[in-house]
Amino acid sequence: MAIKTEKPKSKPHFFKNVLKIATLTWxxxxxLFTWSGLITIIMGLIPIAMSYTFKLVLDNLILEKNPAGIISASLLGYFAFRYIITLGNDLLEVYQGWYFQGVNQMKIQNYLNYSTSEKISSLDIDHFENSDxxxxxxxxAGRSVSEIQRYIEHLSSALSATVTFISSFIVxxxxxxxxxxxxxxxxxPRIFITNHRVKNIWSAWKERVPKQRELSYLIGILQSKESVREIRLFSSREELLTRVDAMQTHLMEHTLIPIRKYLKRAPIPIILETITIFILIYLKLPATIIGTISIGTLTFYIQNADxxxxxxxxxxxxxxxxxxxxLYTADYFELMELPQLVKERDPGHEFDLIAPPYIEFQxxxxxxxxxxxxxxxxSFKLSPGERLAIVGPNGSGKSTLVKLLLRFYDPTSGRILINDLDLKDLRLRNWYKFxxxxxxxxxHYLISVKDNIRLGNPELVxxxxxxxxxxxxxxHEFIEKLPxxxxxxxxxxxxxxxxxxxGQWQKLALARAFYEEAPVLILDEPTSAIDxxxxxxxxxxxxxxxxxxxxxxxxHxxxxxxxxNKIIVxxxxxxAEEGTHKSLMGHNGIYARMFRKQAKGYIE
Incomplete structure (x- = not known):
C-alpha cells in the first residue's frame, strides 16, 4: 500500500496560524500567557507617556523664569514622573525578557519536543517511506520547532508595536x-517589497530541503565512526569532501538569489519615508515660530510622527x-495533523492471552x-506453539510478511486472522503485548544495559x-565484564x-525481545552478527x-x-514451497538447493 503524494498545500492562513500559536502558548x-500579554500592552503605551511627560517638562522649563534658579514643584513633579515611568519600563523589560519570556520559552520548547516526538513515534511506517x-x-522537527519559539517573541513585539502605533495615531x-x-x-511600498521577499525566501528554503537532507547525510558519513575506516581504506575522503563543498556552494547561491532581489528594492521605502517625515515636520515649524504651538508640543509632535x-x-x-x-511553523501543525493510515476499529477487540493464538494468512x-x-x-496456518521459519532470496518479501502480521501495513487484499478474528479488528496496543x-x-539505545533490556516491557520491573x-x-557473560x-x-x-x-548489541536486542516473554516471538535475522x-x-x-x-x-x-516445525520458502x-526440513530436502526444490549450497560452503 503506497502513500499517494498529496498536491502542495496552499500558503497557510496568517491569522489562523496566529490563533493556533496563541492557543498553543495558552x-x-x-x-504566563495572560501576564505576558498584559505587560506587553503596558510597554506599548509607555513610549507615549514618556513623550508626553517630556513635553510637559520642556514647556515648563521654557516658562520657568526664576533668577534664583529655584525649581518649581510642578517641574520637579514632571521630571520625577518621567523617570518613574522610565524605571517602570526598565523593570518590566527585565521581567518580560528574563522571566515571562525566558520561562515561557523553556516550557514551550519542552512541549514542542514532547509533542513532536510523540507524534513522529506514533506515525505509521508507511509515512516514513514517503519522501514528501x-x-x-x-x-x-528541525526548523519549525525553533521558529515557533521565535514566532512567540515576534508576536509579543507585534502586539506592543500595535499598541504604540494606535496610541501615536490617535495623538x-x-x-x-x-x-x-x-x-x-x-x-x-515597504509592505509589498517585504512580503515579496518573504515569499521568495520561503520558496527557496522549501526547494533546498531535499538537497539539505542529502548534504546532512554526506556530512554524517564523513563524521561517522562507522564510515571512517572505509573512507580511509578506499581513499574516498577527497571525493566526498568535494561533493560536500559543491553542494554547500550550490545551496548558498540558491539562498542568495531572493536576498539580492530584495536588496535592489529595499532603499525605495526608506527614502520615501524619510522625505515624508521631513515635509510633515517642516509644515509645523511656522506655527512654532509664531508661538501657536509650544516647543514642547512640537517635540511631542515630532516624536509621535517618528x-x-x-x-x-x-x-x-x-x-x-x-x-x-x-510558512515554517505551519509544517509543525501539518505534522500534528498527519492521519493514521492504518485505521483501528473503535472499540477494537482485546485479548487476554496466556497461550499463543491461532494465526492464519488467507x-x-x-x-x-x-x-x-x-x-x-x-496462505498458511500457524498453530499455537509452532516454529515457523521464513526463507527465500533477498527481496522475496520475508520481512514484509512479518510487518503485515505486526500490522505496520494492511494487506492490499486478503485477511490475517488471529484466533479467527481479523487482525484489523484488534486493538493494536493490546496485540503488541502478545x-x-x-x-x-x-x-541501539545509548542508555544503561538494564534499561536497554527493560524497554522490551517498560511496564514490568x-x-x-x-x-x-x-x-x-x-x-549476560559480556555484561558481567562491563565496568x-x-x-x-x-x-x-x-x-x-x-x-x-x-554482536553484543544484537545479543542485547535479543534479551529485550526475551524479556517481554510474549506468547508469540518474531525474530528477523536474529543472529546475523553472532558467531x-x-x-x-x-x-x-x-x-x-x-x-x-x-x-x-x-x-538466511x-x-x-x-x-x-514449518518452513515457508x-x-x-x-x-514457492512449504513443509518441514526433511520434506523440503526430499522435494529437492529451491530450499534443498539453497541448503546444499550453504552447507557446501561450510564443508569446503
Missing amino acids: RVDPW TQNLINRA LVSFNWWIPLVLTAVII RILASAGNLQGRISRLSEMN NVSFSYLPDTPVLKKI VGTLFQDFS DSERMVEAAKKSGA GKYDQKLGRRFEDSVEISA AETEAEIFDNLNKTYKDKTLIFVS RFSTVRNA LKDGAI
Whole structure:
C-alpha cells in the first residue's frame, strides 16, 4: 500500500496560524500567557507617556523664569514622573525578557519536543517511506520547532508595536486628521517589497530541503565512526569532501538569489519615508515660530510622527517575519495533523492471552506501489506453539510478511486472522503485548544495559527476569565484564559510557525481545552478527524455554531453520514451497538447493 503524494498545500492562513500559536502558548501556561500579554500592552503605551511627560517638562522649563534658579514643584513633579515611568519600563523589560519570556520559552520548547516526538513515534511506517512526508518531518522537527519559539517573541513585539502605533495615531489625529493617514500610506511600498521577499525566501528554503537532507547525510558519513575506516581504506575522503563543498556552494547561491532581489528594492521605502517625515515636520515649524504651538508640543509632535513610522515599520517588519515564520511553523501543525493510515476499529477487540493464538494468512497480497506486488496470495496456518521459519532470496518479501502480521501495513487484499478474528479488528496496543520482536535493523539505545533490556516491557520491573533474558540471549557473560555491569551506559556519546561490538548489541536486542516473554516471538535475522557457536546456544535456549510459545523467524542461516516445525520458502513474493526440513530436502526444490549450497560452503 503506497502513500499517494498529496498536491502542495496552499500558503497557510496568517491569522489562523496566529490563533493556533496563541492557543498553543495558552495551553502550555495560561498564567504566563495572560501576564505576558498584559505587560506587553503596558510597554506599548509607555513610549507615549514618556513623550508626553517630556513635553510637559520642556514647556515648563521654557516658562520657568526664576533668577534664583529655584525649581518649581510642578517641574520637579514632571521630571520625577518621567523617570518613574522610565524605571517602570526598565523593570518590566527585565521581567518580560528574563522571566515571562525566558520561562515561557523553556516550557514551550519542552512541549514542542514532547509533542513532536510523540507524534513522529506514533506515525505509521508507511509515512516514513514517503519522501514528501520525510521532508515534512525534517522541516517540522528541525526548523519549525525553533521558529515557533521565535514566532512567540515576534508576536509579543507585534502586539506592543500595535499598541504604540494606535496610541501615536490617535495623538497625531489631534494635530491634523490627515497626518497619520499620510504616514500610514507611505509605509505601503515597504509592505509589498517585504512580503515579496518573504515569499521568495520561503520558496527557496522549501526547494533546498531535499538537497539539505542529502548534504546532512554526506556530512554524517564523513563524521561517522562507522564510515571512517572505509573512507580511509578506499581513499574516498577527497571525493566526498568535494561533493560536500559543491553542494554547500550550490545551496548558498540558491539562498542568495531572493536576498539580492530584495536588496535592489529595499532603499525605495526608506527614502520615501524619510522625505515624508521631513515635509510633515517642516509644515509645523511656522506655527512654532509664531508661538501657536509650544516647543514642547512640537517635540511631542515630532516624536509621535517618528514613532508612528517606527512602530508601523516595526509592526510591518514583525508581521513580515511572522508571515515568513508562518510558512515554517505551519509544517509543525501539518505534522500534528498527519492521519493514521492504518485505521483501528473503535472499540477494537482485546485479548487476554496466556497461550499463543491461532494465526492464519488467507490469500494475502500486498503492494508498496500500485501494480508492483511484493506478496501474492500468501496462505498458511500457524498453530499455537509452532516454529515457523521464513526463507527465500533477498527481496522475496520475508520481512514484509512479518510487518503485515505486526500490522505496520494492511494487506492490499486478503485477511490475517488471529484466533479467527481479523487482525484489523484488534486493538493494536493490546496485540503488541502478545508479540515480542527483534528486527534486523534493531535500535541501539545509548542508555544503561538494564534499561536497554527493560524497554522490551517498560511496564514490568523484574531484575531476575531481566538477568534470565540476558542469559538466554548470551548477553549476560559480556555484561558481567562491563565496568558498571547492568548499570553500565552504552555508546561513546555520553560520559562514562562504553561501546560494545555489533554482536553484543544484537545479543542485547535479543534479551529485550526475551524479556517481554510474549506468547508469540518474531525474530528477523536474529543472529546475523553472532558467531555460529553462540547462535547454536541461543537456539538451544529458545527450544528449551519457548516450547509453549509460537516462534516465527526469518533467517538466511539454515542451521537455525532446519529445526522449525514449518518452513515457508518465498520466491518473487509467493510461497514457492512449504513443509518441514526433511520434506523440503526430499522435494529437492529451491530450499534443498539453497541448503546444499550453504552447507557446501561450510564443508569446503
